[in-house]
Amino acid sequence: MSTTFWIIIAGAIATYLTRVGGHLVLSRFETIHPRVEAGLNAVPAAVLTTLVAPAALGAGPAEWVALIISGLVALRGGLMSMFLTGAVVLILARQFVA
Amino acid sequence: MSTEAIPAKSASTAFWQGARLSIPVVVASGPFAMLFGAIAVDNGFSVFEAFLMSAAVFGGASQMVGIELFGHHVAPWLIVLSIFAVNFRHVLYSAAIGRSLSHWSAPKQAIAYFLLTDPQYAFAESEAQSGRKVSFVWYMGAALTVYFFWNVLTLAGAIAGTFIPDTSALGIDFLLPIYFLGLVMDFRKRPLWLPIVIVSAIASIVAYKTVGSPWHVSLGALAGVALAVILPPSHSGIGTDPEHLP
Numbered sequence: 608m609s610t611t612f613w614i615i616i617a618g619a620i621a622t623y624l625t626r627v628g629g630h631l632v633l634s635r636f637e638t639i640h641p642r643v644e645a646g647l648n649a650v651p652a653a654v655l656t657t658l659v660a661p662a663a664l665g666a667g668p669a670e671w672v673a674l675i676i677s678g679l680v681a682l683r684g685g686l687m688s689m690f691l692t693g694a695v696v697l698i699l700a701r702q703f704v705a
Numbered sequence: 706m707s708t709e710a711i712p713a714k715s716a717s718t719a720f721w722q723g724a725r726l727s728i729p730v731v732v733a734s735g736p737f738a739m740l741f742g743a744i745a746v747d748n749g750f751s752v753f754e755a756f757l758m759s760a761a762v763f764g765g766a767s768q769m770v771g772i773e774l775f776g777h778h779v780a781p782w783l784i785v786l787s788i789f790a791v792n793f794r795h796v797l798y799s800a801a802i803g804r805s806l807s808h809w810s811a812p813k814q815a816i817a818y819f820l821l822t823d824p825q826y827a828f829a830e831s832e833a834q835s836g837r838k839v840s841f842v843w844y845m846g847a848a849l850t851v852y853f854f855w856n857v858l859t860l861a862g863a864i865a866g867t868f869i870p871d872t873s874a875l876g877i878d879f880l881l882p883i884y885f886l887g888l889v890m891d892f893r894k895r896p897l898w899l900p901i902v903i904v905s906a907i908a909s910i911v912a913y914k915t916v917g918s919p920w921h922v923s924l925g926a927l928a929g930v931a932l933a934v935i936l937p938p939s940h941s942g943i944g945t946d947p948e949h950l951p
């Protein structure tokens with residue numbers, strides 16, 4: 608098999624280890640410390656924010672408008688309506704802010 | 706009580722409920738799957754290798770980084786390490802969601818962790834938060850739908866080669882941040898949500914400017930998690946919520 612094949616397989620194993628690893632390490636403990644639990648509860652907001660913030664900072668006015676409007680929609684509507692609004696606003700805003 | 710006990714009809718309902726949730730994910734990630742396929746072939750992968758990477762790794766950002774480094778003829782071990790670094794955030798997902806999946810059999814859990822992407826984690830966490838038991842069929846409905854389209858569209862992109870229209874005009878390059886913002890907003894009812902978001906945002910931007918990508922994801926996330934750990938647990942609603950009492 609080619610080097611490329613083995614890079615893919617090793618990359619896949621490394622990825623699987625990250626996906627199963629956190630659980631395997633944590634399940635060795637019988638009780639979870641309140642601070643660990645507090646930390647785990649913070650995971651979704653903490654990780655997902657890092658996927659937005661640097662991208663938002665590096666973007667321009669069209670992207671900012673899309674983020675702000677879709678963020679406001681998210682306060683009332685569901686994920687789907689928020690996402691579709693953001694996509695439409697982004698496409699429209701890019702026509703004007705070139 | 707267990708998910709195995711639910712009748713076939715409601716199992717198929719659960720599967721489609723999960724699948725329906727993942728439609729925005731397919732729309733947002735589909736173009737990236739095609740783009741990945743096209744870039745992979747452009748960087749010297751065969752169509753089969755591009756497909757294999759999507760099927761075996763199933764992590765968009767890490768695949769993009771891997772293929773980019775491959776194109777620069779970087780040492781194989783460094784490519785694998787970079788894939789590991791980009792995907793390192795999954796350790797946190799895995800540790801956090803494990804509590805909600807532990808009622809499944811070991812093989813089911815093993816399969817579920819293979820499919821634990823960013824949106825999949827958010828779906829499962831949000832389902833667990835709503836008080837329902839996370840059903841395996843529901844989980845697979847969401848995960849397999851994304852997995853299926855991710856692989857088929859990678860294949861389509863690889864076969865189409867570099868034939869991809871101007872992605873910027875269609876806004877495709879910025880759909881994922883919008884989508885992830887929606888997921889962040891989904892968790893706004895949690896204790897300490899705003900302080901965590903602010904700390905993670907600042908830390909990830911600083912890390913992005915200093916250490917560089919992809920480490921800003923793990924470093925930014927750790928800063929937000931550290932805030933929740935350092936503050937007294939009562940700030941996180943622990944000890945006050947009957948659900949958390951022993």
